[in-house]
Amino acid sequence: MKFFVDTADVNEIRELADTGLLDGVTTNPSLILKSGRDIMEVTKEICGLTDGPVSAEVTAMDYDGMMKEAAVLAEIADNVCIKLPLTMDGLKACKALTSAGHQTNVTLCFSATQALMAAKAGATYISPFIGRLDDMGIDGMELIEDIRAIYDNYGYDTQILAASIRTVNHVKDSAIAGADVATIPPSTLKALGKHPLTDKGLDAFMADWAKTGQKIG
């Protein structure tokens, strides 16, 4: 499973990229707002921190406007992935951009039929929003399972990018359900490798090691 980090905070991205475990980055207008930075400037900086795809979202609502903005965003760097909303105009732009050789991420997906439409439009990634469905009392993970089944039925190669992740269990369950990628907030990504028994065990080993009076090398 690939891990993307869902943030426009360059310090968080740099720290995670340094681990060698980061496969890409997703941003959205709300994350750009949170960063307090100019979209062009911060996206360029992020693209320099990872070789993986960096999703940058268009903000126009109509096809022509989306295509104009996509052209501007695509100029930033080769690893920009154009993020488009799941609307008819967004799907039309997805089809055109994919055909022109761009990576595309269709976002704000909340149903399996929407995901089917994105695959037909040739999307590189489809972003089902798990957490926002869970927030409404709807099981977001069922959506991942349904999309996996549909894409496998027809051999679509659109990658399922589990988004709106809130918990470590969201990542685990997405992996079990067969999502190709998870885009994860920095704090949740760092928590994936944590366990209190690991910390406790390490403390005990280090205490015993100190008592040996030895050192390695």
Ligand code: E4P
């Ligand atoms: C995905 O690409 C989105 O940026 C993100 O996962 C949305 O998450 P949220 O529901 O926590 O805002």
